[in-house]
Amino acid sequence: ALRALTNLAASNHAANPKETLHRPADHESSNSFLRKHFPSAHLAQHLDSLESAHHMGNYVIDRETGVKKFEPMSIYVRLGMHLLYYGTEQSKMLHLKEARKLLEEESIKIGREYDTPQSKAHIEPFITSFELWDSLSQLKEPDPAKYDTFNHFFAREIREDARPVQHAHDSEVVCSPADCRLTAFPSVDLATKYWIKGQGFTLDKLLGSDDVARRFDGGSMIIARLAPQDYHRWHSPINGTVVAINEIPGSYYTVNPQAINEATTLDVFCENRRSAMVLKREETGSPVAMVAVGAMLVGSIKYNPGAEAGAQVRRGQCLGAFRYGGSTVIVIYPRGEVALDEDLVKNSMEHSCETLMRVGWSTGRS
Template sequence: MAIYYIDRKTGETREEIVAGDQFLQWLYRTGSGSFFLETLIKRKFFSALYGKYQDTGQSRKKIKGFVQSLAIDLSEAKIEDIGKYSTFNEFFTRELKPSRRPLCNQPEALISPADGRVFAWENIDIDLMVQVKGLAYTLADLLQDQALALAYSGGTCLVIRLCPADYHRFHFPDSGVPGPPQQIKGSYYSVNPLALHKIIRLYCRNKRELTVFRSDHFGDMLLLEVGATCVGSIIQTYSANQHVAKGSEKGYFKFGGSTVIVLFKKDRVKLDEDILDHTVSGFETKILMGERLGVKLK
């Protein structure tokens, strides 16, 4: 199953380079793989153990092959020389040169909180949230809070899927005051489209962290980071209840593909039409942290 997305800069349809594609095909498309997935791979101890290995000196041997197979642009990184990383996770969570992720300077613009591939929906039905075509989940199930879900009925939802090749730090999409992160326990399925087409209510079943963010231009919004297979940790680096600037770092994912979900209340933001149009057509749009995704609704 090939995965295609729209490159926002060029408008071209591109095929995604999938890390571990054959392994994922086996896990999510065969009976033996499914058994292995349910008995081992989705469980916390497997991802925790694998994550710990990525923090060892032995893991640094993987960096060169990882860079080559996924065509990672090292010129973006603050540290370009892979020999200077002591572990694989140190490379995976690498910081980028600020000049390579300029922030949209429009005062009332919403910026992307992460690099990735985005789906976007306006006027959401909280009882029929879209995972992929034919599969849905409820917002209350995702948030584990019925009252909070009701507050976002008719609002806007962004789902940003990070691939292993992407920059894995996530940021605040506006200035404002973030509350403390709330951990929601769960499993560790992949967030690759192969898994999204196979596992019902996947986002509601995986480990995730929820932050209520009182933004300066869009009111209260919800920021969720969803873990995935081999994501050893979701690390929050911000200080709760202190004002943050637009684009400042919120945290990072250790090894593995991951997802950031952003939710807005009704009539708070107008998303850019190209992203909405691509979603209707069934394509994710490739975006970079700091890019404009929409503007404050007047």
């Protein structure tokens, strides 16, 4: 089933690219029969709530408008993730060596497919499906025809003035590392209580080091999930110096909340391929950890040239990019280093909901 779903995403460039995993299922298409015959806003809201409760989709809150909405997602992806991650037997299956190998093979395969010139056929349907045409003006290269491959477009760069850092002159403010769906928790314990429900999550496993993890005991956590339609690069939330980068091998499970919030399944953050960067914050000298987590259909995590140990970085500076798929950046601050913005914490803990964010927006302050 997994091979069939992933093959649908990329295996046939000659087919209509709109009929692939790029095609999101909106309110009308995901429950078309019921919505057609019972066209009410109340029913639409009830169906979305039902899907969310049964791990078939996600709610997000737009920070700019405060509106809570159901996240468009391909019906293939919704059903595929539900079948793979929702339930005890599925969790047992995902631990099998064969399942891990298949996810890795498919991730690498699709990465290669989207590095071919033929993959350009997917660019415009992708833009149309996720309504990205208006955002192209923010890119360094706004013409889709000038991208050599789909991955080239997927890792597109934005103009530096397109994502200004909020409160740029206030060095106490820390910012969002990505255009993302973000959750914020004052402590790691609260993150595991309200959001990270998978089995076996610990900081030392996530960071790949007991010594590093101890420096963040009791610290706060930001989880920035990048959906496929998001600008897929990540940026520094602080001013500081890169201390070290730890490349940690792993699997290629999804980072969608459908898996993260499922208590019976494995912990995908600690199982997935990831890269843990530790920075020293300029203003306080405190450590800050950034973990770039790859995911299902993400074959590579690539740092920008110069993003290495000893490098000086500025708040809002681009550090790296993901190739095709969804992915996550986790930021961890030491205990007492940052007071996270109240609206983000409220959305995460009271509403169990991600917040739509952009690079550079405030997430908290010292």
